Amino acid sequence: MYYCLECAQIHDRGYNENELVFNSGFFTSKGVIYPAGLCREQQVKQLQNDALDDHLTAL
Numbered sequence: 158m159y160y161c162l163e164c165a166q167i168h169d170r171g172y173n174e175n176e177l178v179f180n181s182g183f184f185t186s187k188g189v190i191y192p193a194g195l196c197r198e199q200q201v202k203q204l205q206n207d208a209l210d211d212h213l214t215a216l
Contacts, residue, residue, distance in 0.1 A: 164196060
């Protein structure tokens with residue numbers, strides 16, 4: 158498990174290209190220490206928002 162610095166949620170680690178878990182940097186929640194990382198959920202949301210903005214601009 159790791160704490161995502163982008164979406165501020167704790168995720169199960171999938172060991173795939175959709176996440177980046179750092180070797181240093183940690184987050185503590187309720188006495189449990191989690192490694193810090195980044196999921197791609199925020200990146201996907203940003204891409205969707207950018208595509209919507211582009212579509213609305215084209216109108």
